[in-house]
Amino acid sequence: MTASPSLQSVNTLVADVVRRHAADPTRMVQILREVQESLDWLSPEAIDALETQLKVPRTKIEGVAGFYSFLYTEPRGRYRILFSDNITDRMLGNEALYERLCKSLWVEPGRMSEDGLVSVGRTSCTGLCDQGPAMLVNNLAIGRLSEARVDQIAELVRAGVPLAEWPAELFAVEDNIRRADILLGSDMQPGQALLAARALAPDEGLQASNMRSWREGLPTGLGGPPAILDEIKHANLRGRGGAGFTTGLKWEACRNAPLQPGQTRIIVCNADEGEPGTFKDRVLLTRQPDLVFEGMTVAAYAVGATRGFLYLRGEYRYLLDPLNAVLARRRAENLLGENILGIPGANFDIEIHLGAGAYVCGEESALIESLEGKRGTPRNRPPFPVTNGYLDQPTIVNNVETFAAAALIALKGGAWYAAIGTKHSAGTKLLSVAGDCARPGIYEYPFGVSVRQVLEDCGAGDVQAVQVSGPSGVCIAPAEFDRVIGFEDIPTAGAFTVFDNSRDMFEVARNYVHFFQHESCGFCTPCRVGTSLLKNLMDKLHRGAGSPYDFAEIEKLNLLLQSMSHCGLGHTACNPVLDTIARFRPAYERRLMQKQFTPAFDLDQALALARQMTGRDDALAHLSTHHGDHA
Ligand SMILES: Cc1cc2nc3c(=O)[nH]c(=O)nc-3n(C[C@H](O)[C@H](O)[C@H](O)COP(=O)(O)O)c2cc1C
Ligand code: SF4
Structure with missing residues (x-):
């Protein structure tokens, strides 16, 4: 010890x-x-x-x-190991590796070793699905786990080698860019988009007033900030974080929101990227951080903001120092800080906040709560962040990819951008491709690409299903593979997870349901209880104790979650189950061994403690309606 x-x-x-x-x-x-x-x-x-x-x-x-699941008020080991437990980690054999490590370190799964040296547990998807199975050691990511790597890690832990002295190769995260387009292929030099945005002002006099407007956040006449807003609107840029809200309208609402004395406008980049199967923001921040920070600065210029945050998910702790170095360089280049590009009053800076393992903090109002140092509980809306966001100030929250696209729009113009993709979905989309395919990684396509094309490019054969946009998205079957990625057909935040015919789609849905139950913040009862009931129900089916009545139960839970939940997590929690029932019903039906309904919540079992306390275990101390589902 x-x-x-x-x-x-x-x-x-x-x-x-x-x-x-x-x-x-x-x-x-x-x-x-x-x-x-x-x-x-x-x-x-x-x-x-x-x-x-x-x-x-x-x-x-x-x-x-x-x-926050990464903050511990109970003792944890000096080495805190968490195995990523996404469905793709499972498909790559994470469970056997988890057991191997626990055995080799003499530690009980989910516990701390008696000498306080190490604790081993599980966590939700860590954003390394293209190079799983993965784990975090003291929040630092290690991918491509194999028996040999697990043994090496066990050895290092046993020998008490400080993490800083572990072979750097263990922590190497690959980018796996398989197809680059305008974002990943951009060679924009730092500051170019800002110069272009500033040049939108028609003459020097207006430039001067726009410069003041950045400082004071007041709308001015033509040119400068209003002109860049127009470009963003003409580009038809829509948010890449999932909901697809029109970016120009969001920025305009923030710009028009009145400021109280002492207030400023705030720009927040949402890099929480917690949806299982998604890892494209990780790669954008690694390969194009200037594009992202420049997009945030363009937004600040457009709306008159002086303060910015990048909310980086805790699982990407390894990116913190490199990203801070980029920010420092941008300050030295006068692209952040005071009087940016020599414009008097053009003040804007960005700081990075690291999340601590809570998927719900990706929801923009929960994210703002977390930025304010609180529990990440989603707020009531309205008011929306654009008027009452961070510390009640007008706040823009956009996804990493949205800001990167905004920088390019400032540089090349809205018309250029709108011509890429489809009529309703302008620009490109980064897809995080993982699962059963030969070439997992990041694929950037103009919107309108078909699912079939992506499958061909990533080397996926014998495909049974694709989960697009993670558990909260849609699961599609081969008959739908000609559908296209775009807001008019299949909108996506980026995940594209492939399942071949050897996979059990019921188990896929069950993994996702466990995820939602684990990540429900517990604030509202419909979601807290609904996701638990759904998990119990799926576990019951898994044990072969399901009955045909369970389909009706799932429908009921879906109605409850959709209509009564406080935020998007609850609204979408049933999606994976409904989609897989609709498309892969036999995977469920072969589990319906019982003709009679048995409740997923075992009331009799729940009364076991009361029986123990009263010292009774006779027939009358049990519920007569109980059907004996103790498995
Ligand atoms: C449970 C939940 C998790 C979310 N996670 C993310 C996330 O990780 N990244 C993200 O950009 N948006 C996420 N969103 C959407 C955000 O609330 C918000 O719509 C988005 O950041 C807006 O940016 P955009 O307009 O650029 O898409 C999440 C929403 C919900 C309900
Ligand atoms: S729906 Fe779920 S995640 Fe959202 S606030 Fe309610 S309990 Fe929390």
């Missing part, structure tokens, strides 16, 4: 972190994350110190810490 740090050293360490964050409680998630990086967990002593130094009640600190 490693010795616990002294109270004094905990206080000093916490003081250091708190000072770095100016004792600002809105930075709570970052503070907790950094304290944990040094202490391995958020011990009671660390929380005491935070309470005193931040002047925030301990219950609040614990409430925030308790929300």
Whole structure:
């Protein structure tokens, strides 16, 4: 067992972190994350110190810490290993590797070793589906796991080798770009799009007023910010994060939102990328970070914002330092900071916030809550972020890919962009292709590409189904492979997961249902209970205890989740089950062994504790309606 740090050293360490964050409680998630990086967990002593130094009640600190799956208020090992548990990891044999590692380290799955050296557990998709199976070690990603790699990792852990000394090759993440188009193939030089945006002002006099408008956030006449907004609108750019909202309208609403004294407008780049099967933002941020940051700066110019955030999912911790280096370079090049490009009052800067393992924080209002240092609970809407976002200020939230496209539109014009793709879906789309195919990776296509074409390009044969846009998207069968990627047919945030005929589509849906149940934030009862019931139901079918009545139960749950849930997670949680029932019903029917209905929630089993406490286990202490589904 490693010795616990002294109270004094905990206080000093916490003081250091708190000072770095100016004792600002809105930075709570970052503070907790950094304290944990040094202490391995958020011990009671660390929380005491935070309470005193931040002047925030301990219950609040614990409430925030308790929300995020990567923040620990119980002891964890010095090495904290989490196996990615997406369906593609399963298809690549992650379970056997998980067991192998646990066995070799003498640690119970999901627990910490007795000597406090290591804990091993599971987590949701880590965004490495093109190079799975994957894991996180102290939040750093390791892909392409094999028996040999797992044994190597076990050896390093047993020998207590510090992570910084592990072979760098273990942490290498490949980009796997298989098809590049305007975004991934762009050779835009840093600052070019901003210069082009500024040049949209018709004359020097107007430029000067537009420059003031950036500082003050006031709309001006023609040229400059209004002109760049027009270009974004003409481009017909729609958001790439899933909902497909028109970007120009969003930006305009933010620009038109009134500011209270002391307020500014805010630009947020959503890099939470938690949808299982999606990893395209990871690659964009690796290969084209300037395009993304430039797009954010163009947005700031268009709406008059002075502050920006990149909300980076915790699983992409390894990108934090390289991205901060890009930001530092852009500051040195006068592309961020004060008087950008020499324009007086053109002030804008970007900081990176790291998430801490909560899929729901990808929902824009939950993301803003998290940015404010709180639990990532989705807000009631309206008001929308464009008027009342980060700290109640007008805020734009856009996906990484949306900002990258905006930079190119500023550079080359809306008409150029609108001519790419289809009438209703302008531009290109990055697809994260994974699963049963020879060439998993990132494919950038003009909108309008058919599913069949993508399958051909990625080397997928004998295909049974494709899950487009992750569990919250759609699952399609071969008869639909001529459908096209685009808002007019199959909209997608980017995931494209291929399943060949050897796969059991029921198990695919069950994995997704487990994901939703795990990621439900629990704020609203329909989703909290509905996703649990759905999971229980699928598990019951898995055990062969299902009956035909279960289809009706699923329908009922779907109605409940769709109509009563507070946010998109609940609304879409039944999608994978409904889609697979509609297309692959035999996969369900062969599991319907029971003629009679048995409830997925086993009330009799739930009363076991009461029986134990009263010392009774006679027939009368059991429910007579119980059918014995204890499996
Ligand atoms: C549960 C949930 C998770 C989401 N995750 C993401 C995400 O990881 N990245 C993203 O850009 N949008 C995500 N969204 C959509 C965002 O709420 C928001 O619509 C999007 O960031 C807007 O950007 P866009 O207009 O550029 O698409 C999610 C929505 C929900 C309901
Ligand atoms: S629908 Fe689910 S994820 Fe969304 S707020 Fe309700 S409980 Fe949370």
